[in-house]
Amino acid sequence: xxxxxxxxxxxxxxxEAELTDANDRPAVVGWLQRLCRAAAxxxxxxxxxxxxxxxxxxxxxxxxxxxxxxxxxxxxxxxxEGPCLEAHRTRMPVLVPxxxxxxxxxxxxxxxxxxxxxxxxxxxxxxxxxxSFGVLDVYRDSAGHLxxxxxxxxxxxxxxxxxxxxxxxxxxGQVEMVLEDAVDSRFEVYQAQGMLMVQLGVDxxxxxxxxxxxxxxxxxSLGAVARDIVDGTLTLQEGDE
Amino acid sequence: MNRxxxxxxxxxxxxxxxxxxxxxxxxEFLQMVTVHASEVVAARQAGLMLADHHDRLQxxxxxxxxxxxxxxxxxQVLEGPCQDCYLQGQPVVNxxxxxxxxRWPRFAPRAVQDGFRSVHAFPMRLRQTVIxxxxxxxxxxxRLADSDARVVQALADVATIGILQERAIxxxxxxxxxxxxxxxxxxxxEQAKGALAQIRRCSPDDAFDLIRDYCRRNHRxxxxxxxxxxxxxxxVPDLTNASTVGNDLLGSPGA
Numbered sequence: 001x002x003x004x005x006x007x008x009x010x011x012x013x014x015x016e017a018e019l020t021d022a023n024d025r026p027a028v029v030g031w032l033q034r035l036c037r038a039a040a041x042x043x044x045x046x047x048x049x050x051x052x053x054x055x056x057x058x059x060x061x062x063x064x065x066x067x068x069x070x071x072x073x074x075x076x077x078x079x080x081e082g083p084c085l086e087a088h089r090t091r092m093p094v095l096v097p098x099x100x101x102x103x104x105x106x107x108x109x110x111x112x113x114x115x116x117x118x119x120x121x122x123x124x125x126x127x128x129x130x131x132s133f134g135v136l137d138v139y140r141d142s143a144g145h146l147x148x149x150x151x152x153x154x155x156x157x158x159x160x161x162x163x164x165x166x167x168x169x170x171x172x173g174q175v176e177m178v179l180e181d182a183v184d185s186r187f188e189v190y191q192a193q194g195m196l197m198v199q200l201g202v203d204x205x206x207x208x209x210x211x212x213x214x215x216x217x218x219x220x221s222l223g224a225v226a227r228d229i230v231d232g233t234l235t236l237q238e239g240d241e
Numbered sequence: 242m243n244r245x246x247x248x249x250x251x252x253x254x255x256x257x258x259x260x261x262x263x264x265x266x267x268x269e270f271l272q273m274v275t276v277h278a279s280e281v282v283a284a285r286q287a288g289l290m291l292a293d294h295h296d297r298l299q300x301x302x303x304x305x306x307x308x309x310x311x312x313x314x315x316x317q318v319l320e321g322p323c324q325d326c327y328l329q330g331q332p333v334v335n336x337x338x339x340x341x342x343x344r345w346p347r348f349a350p351r352a353v354q355d356g357f358r359s360v361h362a363f364p365m366r367l368r369q370t371v372i373x374x375x376x377x378x379x380x381x382x383x384r385l386a387d388s389d390a391r392v393v394q395a396l397a398d399v400a401t402i403g404i405l406q407e408r409a410i411x412x413x414x415x416x417x418x419x420x421x422x423x424x425x426x427x428x429x430x431e432q433a434k435g436a437l438a439q440i441r442r443c444s445p446d447d448a449f450d451l452i453r454d455y456c457r458r459n460h461r462x463x464x465x466x467x468x469x470x471x472x473x474x475x476x477v478p479d480l481t482n483a484s485t486v487g488n489d490l491l492g493s494p495g496a
Contacts, residue, residue: 007295092422129428130471151417155294186315187300187308187431191445194435194471204432204471230435230445 007152011160014038028168032063032161039138039157040065043150047139049073050161053088053132054205062134068116072139075112082109084135087123091132093155094123098143119143124154126162129190131204133165170213192226199236210236250392253277257396261403266462267423268430271302274400275375279304281392282385284377285357288314289400290323291373293424294417298323298373301427307446313355313378321348326362326374333362334390337382358382363394365401372401372420426464433467436474440481455480
């Protein structure tokens with residue numbers, strides 16, 4: 001096994017071990033709420049939140065480790081500025097170890113979250129290439145950098161959250177992941193995503209969903225299915241799964 | 242192996258430096274570094290790999306970008322010179338692949354089968370951190386002159402600086418932002434190759450040539466155009482609308 005599988009598997013085990021809460025929402029949203037709590041416990045952090053973002057709709061905070069984290073998270077959408085929006089726009093992590101330093105970058109945001117006790121914010125895009133699903137935000141009540149290990153952990157939580165979101169779109173109510181496939185990074189997989197987008201006339205995010213769903217239903221590896229698509233021996237039609 | 246005359250070497254670094262200050266595109270920049278590295282030591286193939294947050298090496302750019310030629314890098318997921326170089330933070334040089342089966346039982350025979358005889362790998366280092374490696378493969382066994390090794394290591398260092406950028410290097414620990422961004426840029430390029438291949442009914446390799454030609458003609462950055470193609474192909478009609486583009490743009494008929 002590669003370290004990749006191990007890291008994601010460890011995160012998955014942490015989420016599964018996290019207790020459900022009576023107030024958790026059903027299906028994948030509830031699962032993401034547990035993921036946020038597991039991430040907050042593991043990193044550790046005072047708050048973790050996941051916001052779904054796309055070109056078509058307003059940002060939607062889907063899950064958070066606590067009610068307070070929802071408040072903190074939603075502030076940046078009210079104010080229209082902040083690290084989460086920046087991470088989504090630039091497609092890269094935005095690490096703010098000390099809010100006092102960014103006062104000039106996002107004056108309204110920095111002041112507002114400071115009042116809520118936040119001192120450091122770290123935003124990780126849930127993305128794969130041009131397909132982006134949203135951002136996972138980590139909040140702390142003391143200033144300071146994330147260690148290398150904490151960074152790896154946060155990136156892995158964001159990666160697993162994205163995989164759960166992608167798979168849930170095809171199989172609602174069911175959170176089940178083939179992690180080995182989730183981390184297959186051969187170029188054919190990405191090329192097949194682009195080809196499927198055009199074949200099916202969908203956006204790239206949906207193409208990711210369809211590719212994984214097809215491999216799952218066909219009980220084949222993602223890499224094998226991707227290779228057939230790139231070779232032209234497999235063409236998916238609308239309705240195939 | 243061929244030595245590079247000093248004046249050519251100077252040109253190499255001038256060109257690399259120019260790219261850094263100009264409209265900077267990380268994938269194009271790294272590709273140029275690999276082309277120069279392969280020329281310096283007359284290697285058949287040079288590639289540059291960066292480690293993701295799972296410490297897994299991902300190919301960023303190669304001197305020969307055809308899919309078939311990239312397999313030598315992607316076959317190093319579990320073992321290989323690039324892995325060793327990355328994990329130890331030290332160059333791996335002058336390895337005769339035909340005698341390396343003990344060291345890399347899976348990788349070495351495969352490389353020999355592909356016609357490679359020699360391999361070198363140079364770490365991409367920032368102080369204590371290693372972010373990836375520059376990997377060179379040759380058709381013939383041969384020792385690298387110390388001066389050539391220094392030149393290739395210098396190219397690897399310049400590539401590191403280019404990726405991380407001065408800003409990040411000064412801030413010290415923010416390597417992650419730049420690395421994640423660079424790794425994601427390469428994924429976008431692959432997605433765009435797939436989308437365009439489907440639209441233009443050509444191979445992904447030919448699609449890549451189309452994208453690069455378009456970028457050169459229109460003075461646009463590779464990452465920016467790839468993102469546009471992968472997000473909304475219709476937003477780049479000159480490239481994605483097959484009927485408006487002359488067939489001369491297709492280097493060779495697609496698969």
